[in-house]
Amino acid sequence: MEASLSDAALVARCRTGDENAWAELVNRFSRYVFAIATKGFGLRADDAEDVFQEVFARTYQHLDRLRDDEAIRPWIAQLTRRLSIDKIRAGSREQLSDDDIEPPDLDDTFDRLDDALAVREALGELSETCQEILDRFFARDESYQTIGETLDIPSGTIASRISRCLAKLREIFEGRNPAAEPS
Amino acid sequence: MTETFRYDEERLAALLRALPPAPEGWVRAAQELPRSRRELDDIVAKAVADEAFRLALIEDLERALRDVGYEPGLLPLEELRRRLSSDD
Numbered sequence: 001m002e003a004s005l006s007d008a009a010l011v012a013r014c015r016t017g018d019e020n021a022w023a024e025l026v027n028r029f030s031r032y033v034f035a036i037a038t039k040g041f042g043l044r045a046d047d048a049e050d051v052f053q054e055v056f057a058r059t060y061q062h063l064d065r066l067r068d069d070e071a072i073r074p075w076i077a078q079l080t081r082r083l084s085i086d087k088i089r090a091g092s093r094e095q096l097s098d099d100d101i102e103p104p105d106l107d108d109t110f111d112r113l114d115d116a117l118a119v120r121e122a123l124g125e126l127s128e129t130c131q132e133i134l135d136r137f138f139a140r141d142e143s144y145q146t147i148g149e150t151l152d153i154p155s156g157t158i159a160s161r162i163s164r165c166l167a168k169l170r171e172i173f174e175g176r177n178p179a180a181e182p183s
Numbered sequence: 184m185t186e187t188f189r190y191d192e193e194r195l196a197a198l199l200r201a202l203p204p205a206p207e208g209w210v211r212a213a214q215e216l217p218r219s220r221r222e223l224d225d226i227v228a229k230a231v232a233d234e235a236f237r238l239a240l241i242e243d244l245e246r247a248l249r250d251v252g253y254e255p256g257l258l259p260l261e262e263l264r265r266r267l268s269s270d271d
Contacts, residue, residue, distance in 0.1 A: 019217045019218075022217055023214040026214045026216075030204070030210045030213065031203065032202065034205035034209075035201060049209055052209050053209065057213075057216060060216045060217070060220070113201060113202070116199070116201040117202065119198040135199070138200045139200060139203050140203065140204065166195060167192065170192060
């Protein structure tokens with residue numbers, strides 16, 4: 001049920017102490033935070049884990065202070081950015097400014113990750129099987145054989161299922177984002 | 184049109200690849216924050232009420248927690264240290 005809530009509704013539920021809502025909030029943004037820390041800033045696993053846990057600890061602690069519940073995503077993005085910069089600075093012998101630390105293409109990375117999050121939202125409207133197949137193949141980098149064995153599907157049909165599921169995802173994504181339609 | 188379609192599917196695939204899952208243990212620890220916060224509050228309250236327990240925590244935090252049945256790996260230890268020192 002929590003998975004279908006808007007970001008604002010989810011934040012409001014978290015604020016009431018609903019632990020299932022909190023678990024969904026973490027689930028919803030965990031990949032995003034992980035990607036900003038590891039892909040945006042190139043943090044090593046141990047540093048990325050520190051940033052990851054601190055982002056959610058502060059989010060949990062400061063939910064009451066959020067001015068606009070719908071703005072939780074950009075708020076989490078900026079918090080992850082800030083904590084990643086602090087982590088890099090703390091591990092450096094030199095005195096580094098934010099500009100020294102931020103990768104030059106960081107804004108592009110954020111735009112891309114925002115798009116990726118929108119695609120994941122659209123993914124949630126597909127059948128469970130399609131969601132599993134696309135996530136396992138593209139995001140988890142699993143082989144046809146592994147996917148077939150896990151989902152009990154003949155591995156010889158995985159490629160065609162991926163193609164069909166991607167086409168459905170495209171329909172849904174374009175339906176949610178009319179500007180994304182080809183001209 | 185066919186080329187645009189293929190490109191768009193490729194783009195969707197690339198965007199799916201852009202968000203691999205975070206390690207399960209990290210996600211689980213973050214999801215358990217409400218529980219770990221409650222435990223943190225309990226530990227601090229016990230430390231305030233029981234001087235011997237407070238001293239044991241200061242001497243060897245992880246061992247003292249294990250001795251009373253807590254799993255230190257599931258607790259925000261840095262914050263607990265901060266709170267114990269601020270209660271000095």
